[in-house]
């Protein structure tokens with residue numbers, strides 16, 4: 001959801017699930033991440049207000065934890081491994097295929113908010129190179145002709 005469409009009515013229920021105690025800051029930010037697919041600026045401001053703390057501390061946490069993002073991400077996060085084995089076995093070609101099928105480059109989100117693309121280091125499944133992970137699902141030896149089918153199936157999944 002773009003920042004301009006997010007209201008405090010969207011954010012408040014996420015805050016109220018927790019007592020006003022700074023030790024819950026991370027859990028609340030994780031809930032925001034799940035809900036919005038990122039931590040909106042308004043979310044950080046509202047959380048700082050709610051917990052009575054300074055926003056800079058929350059900002060540091062949001063940038064420290066890899067599972068949190070201050071930039072919008074897609075509902076489905078595609079990670080393409082660009083480690084050595086995957087690079088040799090076609091990661092570049094795979095990324096080009098994703099760019100063609102979805103119209104996004106690395107670190108971008110599709111216009112419908114469904115997908116974002118990230119390049120990552122070795123995912124620990126080199127025997128399956130080239131490897132792509134979407135959300136928590138691994139796809140090994142991925143060829144570009146499989147991409148439309150994979151993404152269509154994910155697009156069709158119901159929202160939680």
Ligand code: FES
Nearest residue numbers: 081083086123125
């Ligand atoms: S290099 Fe891609 S999984 Fe190891």
